[in-house]
Each structure stands twice: as structure tokens, then as C-alpha cells.
Amino acid sequence: MADGVFAALSHPTRRAVLRELAGRDWMLAGDLAEALDVAGPTLSGHLRILREADLVVSERRGTTIRYMANASVVESAFAAFLQSLGVGRADPENE
Numbered sequence: 306m307a308d309g310v311f312a313a314l315s316h317p318t319r320r321a322v323l324r325e326l327a328g329r330d331w332m333l334a335g336d337l338a339e340a341l342d343v344a345g346p347t348l349s350g351h352l353r354i355l356r357e358a359d360l361v362v363s364e365r366r367g368t369t370i371r372y373m374a375n376a377s378v379v380e381s382a383f384a385a386f387l388q389s390l391g392v393g394r395a396d397p398e399n400e
Contacts, residue, residue, distance in 0.1 A: 307389075310382035313358035318343060319351050323360060326374035334370045 313319055318341070325340055326332055332340075338348045352372065355361040359378045363370050 307382040307385045309358045313354050313360055319355055323374050331371040331373050
């Protein structure tokens with residue numbers, strides 16, 4: 306899971322999408338494209354990658370799609386990454 310999250314976060318536009326969505330309940334795709342000054346098809350590709358990594362959730366309402374950040378996935382990925390580095394573990398030499 307963490308590898309997919311970090312791969313999705315590797316592109317600056319996808320990080321900008323998450324920053325824009327942070328703290329909001331939902332945002333329409335068109336409003337998001339306008340706020341980031343990104344073409345719709347380009348944004349669509351980035352949103353697909355973020356959805357596949359479970360970093361955003363989407364909901365279709367008629368002809369529009371709205372998005373919301375899924376912050377718990379980011380937190381879980383970072384926690385797993387830190388654990389893989391041994392961060393937070395007791396040092397056996399000091400026990």
C-alpha cells in the first residue's frame with residue numbers, strides 16, 4: 306500500500322490536488338482544475354492515479370464528479386514507512 310501511495314505522491318500536481326482538497330468536504334472536478342490551472346484531461350489522469358492509491362474518493366452526481374481527500378491513507382502509509390525504517394522502535398542495545 307505505501308509504495309502505491311508514495312508513487313502517487315511523487316508528482317507535484319498530485320500533491321497540489323491533495324493540498325487543494327485538504328480540509329474540504331468535497332470539491333467539483335471543474336473547480337479543482339480551475340483552482341490549479343490544469344486542463345481537465347490532465348487533471349483527470351492525476352485524479353485516476355490518486356483514486357487508485359485510495360488517496361481521494363470520488364462521487365458522481367449527475368454529470369459532475371466531486372472529490373474529497375482520504376487523509377487516513379496518507380497517515381497509514383507514512384506510519385508503515387516509518388515503521389519499516391525502525392523509527393519508534395526501542396533500541397535493543399539500550400534495554
